[in-house]
Amino acid sequence: MPWSKNNPVTVQVLGICSCLAVTAQLKPAVVMAISVTVVVALSNLIISLMRKTITPRIRIIVQLVVVSMLVVLVDQVLKAYVYDVSKQLSVFVGLIITNCIVMGRLEAFAMSNPPLPSLCDGIGNGLGYSIILIILGFVRELLGSGTLWGYPVMESLGVYNLGYENNGLMIMPPMALILVGIIIWIQRTRNKDLQEN
Amino acid sequence: MEYINIFIKSIFVDNMIFAFFLGMCSYLAVSKTVKTSAGLGIAVTFVLLITVPVNYLVNKYLLAPGALAWISPALADVDLSFLSLIMFIAVIAAIVQMVEMVVEKFSPALYNSLGIFLPLIAVNCAVMSGSLFMQERAYRNIGEVVCFAAGSGIGWFLAIVAIAAIREKLRYSHVPPALKGVGITFIITGLMGLAFMSFMGIKL
Numbered sequence: 001m002p003w004s005k006n007n008p009v010t011v012q013v014l015g016i017c018s019c020l021a022v023t024a025q026l027k028p029a030v031v032m033a034i035s036v037t038v039v040v041a042l043s044n045l046i047i048s049l050m051r052k053t054i055t056p057r058i059r060i061i062v063q064l065v066v067v068s069m070l071v072v073l074v075d076q077v078l079k080a081y082v083y084d085v086s087k088q089l090s091v092f093v094g095l096i097i098t099n100c101i102v103m104g105r106l107e108a109f110a111m112s113n114p115p116l117p118s119l120c121d122g123i124g125n126g127l128g129y130s131i132i133l134i135i136l137g138f139v140r141e142l143l144g145s146g147t148l149w150g151y152p153v154m155e156s157l158g159v160y161n162l163g164y165e166n167n168g169l170m171i172m173p174p175m176a177l178i179l180v181g182i183i184i185w186i187q188r189t190r191n192k193d194l195q196e197n
Numbered sequence: 198m199e200y201i202n203i204f205i206k207s208i209f210v211d212n213m214i215f216a217f218f219l220g221m222c223s224y225l226a227v228s229k230t231v232k233t234s235a236g237l238g239i240a241v242t243f244v245l246l247i248t249v250p251v252n253y254l255v256n257k258y259l260l261a262p263g264a265l266a267w268i269s270p271a272l273a274d275v276d277l278s279f280l281s282l283i284m285f286i287a288v289i290a291a292i293v294q295m296v297e298m299v300v301e302k303f304s305p306a307l308y309n310s311l312g313i314f315l316p317l318i319a320v321n322c323a324v325m326s327g328s329l330f331m332q333e334r335a336y337r338n339i340g341e342v343v344c345f346a347a348g349s350g351i352g353w354f355l356a357i358v359a360i361a362a363i364r365e366k367l368r369y370s371h372v373p374p375a376l377k378g379v380g381i382t383f384i385i386t387g388l389m390g391l392a393f394m395s396f397m398g399i400k401l
Contacts, residue, residue, distance in 0.1 A: 010379075013222070013225050013226065013379050014222055015222070016218065016221035016222060016225065017217075017218045017219050017220065017221045017222070017322045018322075020218040020221070021217055021218050021219075060290065060319060060320075061287075061290055064286050064287075064290055064319070064320075065283070065287075068282050068283045068286050069283065071282060072279065072280075072282050072283060075279075075282065076279065094282045094285075094325070094326075094329050095219070095322050095325060095326055095329070097282060097286050097325065098286070098320050098321065098322040098324075098325040099322070100222040100320065100322075103320050172390075172391075172394065173215075173216060173217070173218065173390060174215070174386075174387040174388070174389075174390030174391045174394065175387065176218075176387075177218070177383050177384070177386050177387030177390060178383070178384050178387035178388070180383050181376070181380050181381070181382075181383035181384035181387065182384075184375075184376070184379055184380040184383065185373070185375050185376050185380050186375075188374075188375035188376070188380065189375040
């Protein structure tokens, strides 16, 4: 169950960097979530197909080459179809290469398992990452700028007339960390066996 | 003056961890004691100082639009910048491997203290993003690039040592059981990030 009990972000603590930096708005968060899921799933599949021919000494370089090839593809597709979002994500698309989720899953799962389970593991971990990204993007955009997907929700609800103000702190990077902390808190309160001593 | 400005700015204002959250994975995983985190911090600074200037040269003379003009004028309109991700990561992986071998050969003491951290640095996002930011911000000459790399590395070093020191003290305090370990570290990092935001807008 990689999306709850073994969530890559809140339990394995992988792939935090990108998860925090791209979630100030919902749209880049969703685009990033899809890109990472695609890269994790496909690289897991490819490495798992190649796992018998890779010698352990050079495995990191081989993995990096496969992953960076996929990331270049994703980068070009994003530039072609959603140019504004790709500008917003800037270096973080490139950083999918060094996203620890990708390398972590390749090392921990794809190197020792057949292709089909590896593909599923990749998709599952991608989805686990996506859920956190979407929650963060949703909360931060709604509370921080009062919009969702660019649509002014708060304004159309008319809450500004009641004296509601946008919380500018929410779009600042540090709030993302605190929100992840709170998500971990909620999750571990419900799942007592995840707690650390 | 410009050099000092870039150096200070990349330590405090554009701190890799508190402003961009880069290198968070190793930052969270290795920050249990001050000693190991200082070792990792030094290793990251060292690798950044080598890889970023090398990647700057690679970018300037091989990848950027029109960069191949020094070979022959016929190549002046070749643009290889779509290859930069692969080139950068290959350069980083190769240099990390080389640094590891050189350090092992000439300074076994340093090698033992850096230990397993050196190979891990190849996949540290702080190192990769150092090269990507260098490309994006278009620094003008290699001096500026070196200042940027040194500043980013030192900023990362300060951040990881600071959080390790806090976590060492934190072991004696009563944290709600569900927040123990990772949870409270996230929240503290967020608060430290807020503190670091006060450096924003400082110009030398």
